[in-house]
Amino acid sequence: MLNRRSVLATGALAAIPLAAPVGALAQNRKDAVVLAMTLEPPGLDPTAGAASAIAEIVQYNIFETLTKINSDGSVSPLLAESWEVSPDLKTYTFKLRKGVKFQNGEPFNAAAVKFSYDRAGGEKSTNKDKRTFANLTTQVVDEHTLVVLNKDIDPDLLFALGQATAIIVEPKSADTNATKPVGTGPYQLGAWNKGSSVVLTAWDGFRAASTIKLRRATFRFISDPAAQVAALLAGDVDLFPRVTPRSVPQFKTNPRFQVLVSGSRAKTILAINNARKPLDDVRVRRAIAAAIDRKAVIEGAGDGYGAPIGSHYVPGAFGYVDTTGVNPFDIEKSKKLLAEAGIKTPLELTLTLPPTPYARQGGEVIVAQLAKVGIVAKTQNVEWAQWLSGTYGNKNYDLTLISHVEPFDLANFAKPDYYWGYQSAKFNDLFNQIKNAARPQDRARLLGDAQKLLADDAVHAFLYQPQWITVANKNLKGLWKDMPVFVNDLSALSWS
Numbered sequence: 001m002l003n004r005r006s007v008l009a010t011g012a013l014a015a016i017p018l019a020a021p022v023g024a025l026a027q028n029r030k031d032a033v034v035l036a037m038t039l040e041p042p043g044l045d046p047t048a049g050a051a052s053a054i055a056e057i058v059q060y061n062i063f064e065t066l067t068k069i070n071s072d073g074s075v076s077p078l079l080a081e082s083w084e085v086s087p088d089l090k091t092y093t094f095k096l097r098k099g100v101k102f103q104n105g106e107p108f109n110a111a112a113v114k115f116s117y118d119r120a121g122g123e124k125s126t127n128k129d130k131r132t133f134a135n136l137t138t139q140v141v142d143e144h145t146l147v148v149l150n151k152d153i154d155p156d157l158l159f160a161l162g163q164a165t166a167i168i169v170e171p172k173s174a175d176t177n178a179t180k181p182v183g184t185g186p187y188q189l190g191a192w193n194k195g196s197s198v199v200l201t202a203w204d205g206f207r208a209a210s211t212i213k214l215r216r217a218t219f220r221f222i223s224d225p226a227a228q229v230a231a232l233l234a235g236d237v238d239l240f241p242r243v244t245p246r247s248v249p250q251f252k253t254n255p256r257f258q259v260l261v262s263g264s265r266a267k268t269i270l271a272i273n274n275a276r277k278p279l280d281d282v283r284v285r286r287a288i289a290a291a292i293d294r295k296a297v298i299e300g301a302g303d304g305y306g307a308p309i310g311s312h313y314v315p316g317a318f319g320y321v322d323t324t325g326v327n328p329f330d331i332e333k334s335k336k337l338l339a340e341a342g343i344k345t346p347l348e349l350t351l352t353l354p355p356t357p358y359a360r361q362g363g364e365v366i367v368a369q370l371a372k373v374g375i376v377a378k379t380q381n382v383e384w385a386q387w388l389s390g391t392y393g394n395k396n397y398d399l400t401l402i403s404h405v406e407p408f409d410l411a412n413f414a415k416p417d418y419y420w421g422y423q424s425a426k427f428n429d430l431f432n433q434i435k436n437a438a439r440p441q442d443r444a445r446l447l448g449d450a451q452k453l454l455a456d457d458a459v460h461a462f463l464y465q466p467q468w469i470t471v472a473n474k475n476l477k478g479l480w481k482d483m484p485v486f487v488n489d490l491s492a493l494s495w496s
Contacts, residue, residue, distance in 0.1 A: 031213070031214055031215040031216065032214060032215060032216040032218070033214050033216075033217050033218070033238050033239060033476065033490075033493060033495075034217075034220060034237050034238045034239070035217060035218070035220070035237070035238065035239045035240070035241070035488060036219070036220045036221070036222050036228065036231060036232075036239070036240040036243075037053060037057075037219055037220070037241075037242075038221075038222065038223050038228070038242065038355075038357070039051070039053045039221065039223065039354075039355070039356065040194075040195065040221040040384065041054040041056075041057060042054075042384075042385055042388060043178030043179065044057065044058050044062070044177065044178055044179065044181045044189065044192075044198075045177035045178040046058060046059065046063070046164035046165055046167060047119075047120055047125075047126070047164075047165055047167060047169070048126050048127070048177070048178055049126075049128075049388070050128045050388065052405050052486045053384075055163075055164035055487055056219075056241075056486050056487060056488055057198055057200070057219055057488070058164070058181055058183070058185075059163075059164040059167070059485075059487040060078075060185060060487055060489050060491065061186065061187040061200055061217075061488070061489075061490050061491070062103075062181045062182075062188060062189065062200065063164070063167035063168070063169070063181065063183035063184070063185055064078055064079050064167065064183060064184045064185045065078055065161055065163070065164075065166045065167055065168065066078060066079050066080040066083075066096075066113065066161050066162070066166070066168070067080060067158050067159070067161045067162035068162050069159060069162040069163065069484055069485050070484075071480040071481050071482050071483070072481075072482065072484075073159075073482070073484040075158045075159055075162055077097075078097075078162070079096060079097050079100065079108065079113075079168055079184065080094040081095045081096065081097050082094075082095045083095065083158070088153075088438075089153045089154075089155070089438060090149060090150045090151075091147065091148070091149055091150075092147070092148040092149075092150070092157070092158075093141075093145065093146075093147050094113075094146045094147075094148065095144060095145060096108070096109065096110060096113070096143075096144040096145065096146060097144075097207075098144055099207060100184050100207055101184065101205060101207075102170040102173070102182055102183065102184055103182045103183060103184070103188050103203055104170060104172070104173055104182050106170050106171075106172065108168065108184050109143045109144065110140040110141065110142065110143055110144060110145060110146040111140055111143075112168055112169070113138065113146050113168055114138040114139075114140055114146065115169070115171045115174075116166075116167065116168045116169050117133050117136055117138050117148070118133075118138065119169070119174065120132075120133035120165065120166070121133030121134035121135070121136060122134075127165050128165060129160065129163070129165040129166070131415065132157075132160055132411070133166075135150055135151040135152055135154075136149065136151075137149040137151075152432075152435040152436055153435065153436050153437065153438050154435055155440075156408050159407070162485075163406070163485060164485075164487075167183065168183075168184065169182070169183070170182050170183075179192075184206075185203070186202060186203060186206040186208070186209065186212045186490070186491050187200040187201065187202060187217065187490060188200065190216070195221070196220070197218055197219055197220045197221065198218075198219045199217070199218050199219075200216070200217045200219075200490065201216050202214070202215045202216070211491070212490075212491055213493065213494035213495070214490055214493055214494065217490050219488075220237060223355045223356070223357075225246055225247075225357045228240060228243050228244050228247065229243075229244065229246075229247045229250070232247070232257070232471055238472060238473045238476055239470070239471075239472040239473065239488075239493075240470065240471050240472070241468065241470045241483075241488060242468045242469065242470065242483075242486075243469050243470065244357045244469075245303035245304070245305045245469050246303050246357075247469070247471060248303070248305075248469055248471075251471045255474070256473065256474060257471055257472065257473065258471075258472050258473075258474045258476075258479075259469065259470070259471055260469070260470040260472075260479060260481060261305065261467055261468075261469060262467060262468040262469075262470060262480070262482045262483045263316065263467060263482040263483070264314070264405070264465060264466055264467060264468055264482070264483050264484075265314055265316075265317060265405070265406070265407035265408075266403045266404065266405040266465065266468075267312050267313070267314060267403065267404050267462065267465065268301065268302075268306070268358065268362070268401070268403045268463045268464050268465070268466050269312070269402065269403075269404065269460040269461065269462050269463055270288070270292065270366060270399055270400075270401055270460055270461035270463060271397075271399065271400045271401075271419075271420050271460050272285050272288065272398075272399055272420065272458075272459065272460050272461065273395065273397055273398055273399070273419075273420060273421055274420055274421040274422045274423070275395070275421025276398060276421070278341065278343060278347070279349075279398065281341045282458055283337045283338075283340050283341040284337070284338065284341050284343060285457075285458035285459070285460075286337050286458040287334045287337035287338045287341070287343075287373065287375075288334075288370065288375065288458070289327035289458050289460075289461040289462075290327055290328070290329065290330045290331070290333045290334035290337065290373075291329075291331060291334040291370050291372065291373045291375065292329060292366060292369050292370070292461050292463070293329045293369060294308040294309075294324070294329065294463055294464055295308065296365055296369070297362050297365050297366065297369075297463050297464065298463075298464045299365075300361050300362055300364065300365035301359070301361050301362025301365065301401075301463075301464075302358055302362075302464065302466055302467070305466065305467040305468075305469065306464035306465055306466045306467055307464060307465045307467075308324050308463070308465075309323075309324065309462045309463065309464055309465050310322065310323030310325065310326050310455050310462055311323040311326075311451035311454045311455040312404070312409070312410060312413070312451070312454055312459075312460070312462060313410070313447070313451045314465040315465060317407070318440075318443075318444065318447070319443060319444040319446075319447030319448055319451075320447075320448075321447075321448040321451050321452065323451050323452055323455040323462075326452070326455035326456060327455060327458055327462075331372055331373060334373040335374065338373065338375075345373075345374025345375070346375070346376045347374060347375045347376065348376045348378065349370075349376070349377050349378070349398040350377070350378050350380050350397060350398045350399065351363055351366065351367065351377040351378065351379050351380065351398070351399045351400070351401070352380045352382055352387065352391050352397040352398075352399070352400040353380065353381050353382070353401055354382060354383075354384055354391075354400070354401075354402065355381070355382075355384055356403075358401075358403065358466065359401045359402065360381065362401050362463075363379055363401050366401065367379060377399065387400070387402075391419065392419045393419075395419050395421060401463075403466060405485075406485075407484055407485065410431060410434070410447075410450060411431065413427055413431070413450075413454060414427060414428050420459065420460065422457070422459050424453070424457065426453060427450065427453055430446060430450045430453060431450065433446050434446045434447060434450060468483055475495055475496045476493060476494075476495060476496075477493065477494050477495070477496050478492035478493040478494055479492075479493070480492075
């Protein structure tokens with residue numbers, strides 16, 4: 001069960017000064033690294049916000065989880081040394097690692113795990129996976145033994161417990177983790193220069209402190225694609241996961257760098273607000289989907305790095321079925337569907353675009369394509385904090401281009417208050433069957449049915465599965481090849 005999820009990869013620049021000689025930075029800075037990210041997180045508590053940028057800094061670095069998700073999608077022990085699963089697949093008994101402390105000196109134990117999970121599923125929880133934890137009942141057997149009872153059969157629970165929403169927090173410091181994070185991991189917060197960078201420093205109290213090669217990690221925030229390339233070429237940045245794909249050709253031919261093309265479980269979609277008229281009419285949503293040429297979007301948004309998808313699921317994932325033929329690119333069909341829905345063109349809609357390069361670049365392609373069927377998409381460029389509060393939080397949008405990066409997130413379509421306003425009793429029933437399907441073949445069949453239903457309902461214009469580009473100094477070792485979850489595992493990194 002643990003090794004089933006191998007991740008399958010599917011198939012603007014100003015003048016820059018000469019950079020330091022090959023290897024010079026590594027030689028001068030053997031115990032430090034500078035990473036770059038496109039987006040700055042709104043806080044540092046992954047249980048309090050949906051932004052994946054939070055986990056990119058804190059997961060496995062400051063905070064830890066019972067299980068750890070590896071680059072190949074497998075699950076291994078972290079704060080839990082081992083576990084047993086009952087025959088009915090609903091009871092998990094965890095043996096916890098001994099001798100572990102939080103960074104404020106408090107002990108890590110079964111009570112801390114129970115507190116963390118109860119809090120995540122509690123009434124006041126803002127955890128985006130609240131539903132998962134609300135289904136769990138935890139029982140402390142002794143200081144280092146914990147039993148977790150799940151209401152449903154969930155073959156992916158051990159994976160879920162390795163994600164950032166499942167971090168184990170220290171009860172006394174839990175409410176201030178957004179600005180003063182306290183975990184059990186090898187790093188602690190050194191400084192947060194808002195708008196610029198976050199600095200993590202090695203924590204000497206970590207149980208395996210002697211194995212940590214890097215003493216300092218600086219995360220810089222660079223959203224502009226040209227600036228991303230410039231920072232790497234100048235030697236200001238050692239590592240840029242998920243850098244703009246437009247950088248690839250020049251770095252592939254430069255001996256100072258290594259380039260990794262990573263598989264993902266992300267879904268890039270043109271999200272549609274199903275609760276707004278006329279987008280509540282399935283014919284209008286199907287018309288939007290039919291107006292879009294996925295291959296052109298992949299070229300424009302991802303410079304060709306991606307695979308078309310027809311539903312909220314990706315090639316390589318368990319139970320995947322190809323639904324790209326459900327709402328294929330067909331301009332005449334799109335016009336016909338709009339007419340059938342009684343839409344008088346031009347239909348004016350807003351297209352909200354977060355600051356990520358794929359969204360801004362892909363947005364241009366989508367605007368041009370929708371215009372051909374009489375839909376005028378007025379772009380509204382917003383910063384990440386605005387997208388999180390206005391689009392995601394207040395559901396104030398018509399269309400938005402976004403990547404959902406969580407591996408197993410079909411549950412979002414069963415959430416009645418989720419930001420895209422989709423309501424389907426049929427889907428809810430299917431999802432409940434999926435959660436309680438004990439046999440893999442039944443689960444795979446039901447997953448296929450769910451994918452087809454989402455495609456038929458044209459909940460969104462499903463676009464593509466992105467492939468992520470990582471560019472790094474050639475002397476940096478320990479990089480993840482694939483990215484089933486968005487983390488930067490600093491404890492794995494070292495300079496050669």
